[in-house]
Amino acid sequence: MKLDLDISKIDKCRECASDIADRIMEQVRNVTTTTCERAVLRLLGVDGVDRAGVPLPNVVVDMAHQAGLLSDGIATYMARAAVSAGLSLQQVAEKVACRQLDLADLGSASCDCDRSAVSGAVAASLGRIRENVAKRREYLSRLDSGTEPLIYVIVATGNIHEDVEQAQSAAKAGADIIAVIRSTAQSLLDYVPYGATTEGYGGTFATQENFRIMRRGLDSVSAETGRYIRLVNYCSGLCMPEIAAMGALERLDMMLNDSMYGILFRDINMKRTFADQYFSRMINAYAGIIINTGEDNYLTTADAYEEAHTVLASQFINEALAHRSGLPDSQIGLGHAFEINPEMKDGFLCEVAQAQMARDIFPNAPLKYMPPTKYMTGDIFRGYLLNGMFNLAGVMTGQSIQLLGMLTEAIHTPHVHDRYLAIKNAKYVFGSARHLGEDVIFRPDGIIQRRAAQVLADTARMLEYVRDQGLMDAMGEGIFAGIARTPDGGRGLDGVVARSERYWNPFEEAMSAQLGLATSSNPSRR
Amino acid sequence: MKLDLDISKIDKCRECASDIADRIMEQVRNVTTTTCERAVLRLLGVDGVDRAGVPLPNVVVDMAHQAGLLSDGIATYMARAAVSAGLSLQQVAEKVACRQLDLADLGSASCDCDRSAVSGAVAASLGRIRENVAKRREYLSRLDSGTEPLIYVIVATGNIHEDVEQAQSAAKAGADIIAVIRSTAQSLLDYVPYGATTEGYGGTFATQENFRIMRRGLDSVSAETGRYIRLVNYCSGLCMPEIAAMGALERLDMMLNDSMYGILFRDINMKRTFADQYFSRMINAYAGIIINTGEDNYLTTADAYEEAHTVLASQFINEALAHRSGLPDSQIGLGHAFEINPEMKDGFLCEVAQAQMARDIFPNAPLKYMPPTKYMTGDIFRGYLLNGMFNLAGVMTGQSIQLLGMLTEAIHTPHVHDRYLAIKNAKYVFGSARHLGEDVIFRPDGIIQRRAAQVLADTARMLEYVRDQGLMDAMGEGIFAGIARTPDGGRGLDGVVARSERYWNPFEEAMSAQLGLATSSNPSRR
Amino acid sequence: MPQVDLKNVRPYGDTLDDGRVQLGFSLPIRYGPEAKEAARQLVIKMGLENVDVVSAHDLGGLFTYFVVYGRCIHSVDVTSLRVPRVQVEQMDFFRINDLVRDKLGRKITVVAACTGSDAHTVGIDAIINMKGYAGEYGLERYPWFRAHNLGAQVPNETLVAKAIDTGADAVLVSQVVTQKNVHIANMTRLVDLLEAEGIRDDVILVAGGPRITHELALELGYDAGFGPGTLPSHVAAYIAQEMIRKEHRTSPDLGEER
């Protein structure tokens, strides 16, 4: 530990976060959601859209929801329908969609023989995911897997084909990781768009076909350059578990996936979000996908210096909840950001303190470090420099994933050369100051050490308070990013359904078992 | 000392440098040069040009030189002429110029009553210089004198009036120091151009009138902004002492003034240069002008990593010679530069080692830190970033004077906004990382410490070698910047004249006395 | 330095009228001498002379990025430029509130939102929220204002309904995301809606955001537009003064007071 932090304070924080997470999990285990069930359908191989363009998983789940069937879990009904009608699961979904089949009409009894009707599909799906894990491992062992901080850049043209070109260009310039930013407000869609898309605002729609296209595009540069290029998308919003499922199937490597982001920044209902993040993270865990949490977002509305402790507090909570979905530390890419006002005297020292603190406290996490955005202006030269100082802080403090800042952050989503320039920036700074962090010792009780100690102390106080209040109520007080949310406010509450005694989710069951988690499929079994 | 350097090695280097300087001084004390004598004339108030545009100091000194009079010092003849013809010194010069008076015709005897004929002019000139010193001190005490690293930028439009605009714009943006770059190859002119000039290549001619115009321009921004803006020019080339005289009279604050630059980079004869630098530095010392040495230039031809020790060796030699001209440490702005190949791994650590070493070894010197130039390319963004890292190294290691790099270094002399952007760059980095240097300790025996120790060891070895060979002969071997020069090669040797027993330089005499130096006007008095 | 000819202003590098301009762009062509020449030709078409391609980078085979310098032959007649500005006398928090109290005698109601798919609330929050921005209080803290901030991604319909509901004097819209001009379409739709509801003339309609200028706002049928760096007091002063102007227009007997 470079910062001589008070270990007992860190332990205290973890203890509080653990209690906080346990209380959330009590609720989570009792409910399912429309998107969780749609994810089950997707994992069962249900795909495509109806004539109105509505994805089949939505059509089926909506009908089941209206019929009050969801509390048992969609899998039960799909199994029963397949058995009774002698159809494949996809055919069941298609028939449901054209109203030739009504899941509510299948009688009520649930028996294990029905369940066996889906076990083939479950095994196939889990097998495909495990194959992806193996393929990734094989790539990483055979190809150059990059040196930390890994270089992470975004593409966001709105057109998946242009995205591929831009991603390939970036990968050749040295990017290790490509994230395809989603179209504005996709997170508020309660379905996942279908097929290859070529129109989007500020980003490109996350669809399974788009995942596939980009994966292929990157694999081909990997082959060409001998470096494994990782792919990222957004597992956030009203469809978290579905996107997790799609990512698992298409071998994404990382997913933006935060336990509270949707609540705070997209005004999604918190019961919904906590349930969705639980299952989506389990899928990510199973698929070997690294999650990226979204603490950086706090600092876009709150002050990075004043509210530094909220970032750390959130990291502890994200970690505790991630553990409960079976994510090992090595897949918990906690987020933080370089967002202190550049005008602040010794601001760089405070940034170093914050980044080093994350490293010291979460030594095994693939920390994801986010660039300056808020204080970026149209002055692209200044922007380039700020990004350079950010890169310096990143390499000095041993960050794992460096999301490169764009000099044009205040102007537009990146142009093809913006990304190139950003990569050159990082390569220079990372190389030229590679061992600076190891070569310096922070002066005991100096500015950096004192700053870190103070943030940790504030965090401990905050987490104790949240534990005492309960997270859901504390969120009502606007403790994160100054944004207040209530347990019954926000979008998507209507998609939250209490689990019945008969609730069954074959993937949750299988993954829990394989991840060594106590299964929670059926609350009675707990 | 942040680097735990071996003190005995440092002492060894100083000892060698002192011996080296003493041997140079033995030669210097025996000669005068045409430009030293022209400087005497300028200090005596001789100014203007003849009908052919040749400066009167040149006309008079050339004639005296042809007549073989220079070895006695021009002052003697001026005095005698003034007494015998009943003319002012300026009138004497004018009459000599139109051949109405021949200094050789005045008879040979030299007596002290003659000398008293110039004592008024000497006193007036020294008084004006002392007044300038007082005025500068008054400004610095009344106005904001800046925080180190002081921000130093150059103007180089070729037109003194545009220069003033650009300088004022830079000063308002935060520059503390303005240097007016000289027109290409002015250093090779064996005279100082006259009057205000509006044409120049890559810079603006250094003339006394231009000094005056810029001084006035800067004083007016000082008044407006409440910050004292310092003025710099080049006291280099074939007219070092004359430019020193002009600068002393026009209240320049700093002068580029190196003991070996002209020899190496302008192929000026070394006997000439050593003599010129001696007297020019004495004038600078007397005028309270900080000199800036030119070690950065080595790295434009030699490799900054391989040849780092030559920079340190040169700093020791420059220091030793400067002391012999009466310059206190606080006026010896030793130079060095951030010129390591940006592609080099851990290059930034080596830059920090070099800069910190200069700080540790010369704790009282107003170190001047020069920006990256050699590895600058047309990629202006990369250039801006390199300059930012340079600024970081500067503030981290406590440099005194930071000559800001221009993002367009590889393209053109600075545009008005290039300078502005450079100042913003420095202000951000200096503020944001103000106490970083104090807040970190270099790991004992780490990369930085080991690099510095190695450079120091190489330097000690080099200086011992130079002491043993003698500097003049060692320079024949190309020890600095890979450039070999011989004692009788190069420009300007014809302007070097042995001093006679009667040699007299009233300014050297007076300044030496006031600076507490053993006078060397007359070698017999030593 | 010679005098600038304001009828023919040219870019300035280090000498009057040297016309120096820097450009940066990519072309979708392979790196090489031909690419550089293409960049040079393009810049010549823009009306630049002495064009220097000072750097060219291969962006992975299909694109090349250039930095170019040249001398621009065009000039602008600065004397003929007219830039519309928001008509407002700058006032501080206290003077604005005093003005509303003294001249209007009732509280001003404003409703504000970040509309459409836009979730960038920081800008509108800066203007409205208690805590304000850059050391100034937001409108919520103005005793003579009643401010309703509806937040992010508010449909235009919701905003209009709220305006009717609260009898708003002013409607404030923030639009940050401008990619492919979504903001323009969205802003225009709001004006249409207000007109359809017949209340366009009853409210002061104000837009703001990093790409909003007063000129653009006027074009789109708004009363005023505020760009980057706007402070709460700018907006409050404008609304207060405009309200008073409006009152005077409708009740001309008060005309003398001004």
Add this chain to the structure above:
Amino acid sequence: MPQVDLKNVRPYGDTLDDGRVQLGFSLPIRYGPEAKEAARQLVIKMGLENVDVVSAHDLGGLFTYFVVYGRCIHSVDVTSLRVPRVQVEQMDFFRINDLVRDKLGRKITVVAACTGSDAHTVGIDAIINMKGYAGEYGLERYPWFRAHNLGAQVPNETLVAKAIDTGADAVLVSQVVTQKNVHIANMTRLVDLLEAEGIRDDVILVAGGPRITHELALELGYDAGFGPGTLPSHVAAYIAQEMIRKEHRTSPDLGEER
């Protein structure tokens, strides 16, 4: 992605033909909305649309600096571009020396200098000096070359005298400082001098420097020009091959050998 139309290549930001271009320049006018508008108008004159002045800085009262983005309406026909290139087959140190030995049978003499007031010797040193550049040896180390490097600030007269003196096969000139086109004047003067001495056609005349292109060199009456990134072997290969071409031209009986 749709195919690039090589007859109409446009700048590319993130979508084919979006025309995005970034500009940076100062105008000698006071900072303010009018200045921004002036910048916008100027960029419109260059043929850009959707012009956004994304940043404007006050440079101390008399100047304003702008960063501007816009969409360029111009395009270039890349299919019609012809860029003259130095005609040379790339070879390494060994092959070049073998070639000279085998085909020429005598050493090639070159004289090189940084001429006029220019003191930037690093570039010519990179080509000539023993230690060379970027991992390649310089011409002084080529056994089949005899290289004389005259160094900095060499008057054209001295260079020509040296060329005559040594019976030089090639004359190499480095010109770095280009401000106000001093290099052009100086380079032209050298050609005139060589012609006056009647030896222009006896030597291969080569220019180099960061702003030198082959095209410019041809224009000024040189045989070849070399820009940034030139390696010693490029120059050596060119001179060797050109010497052989010349020999063949003068002694046509050897023509078959090629």
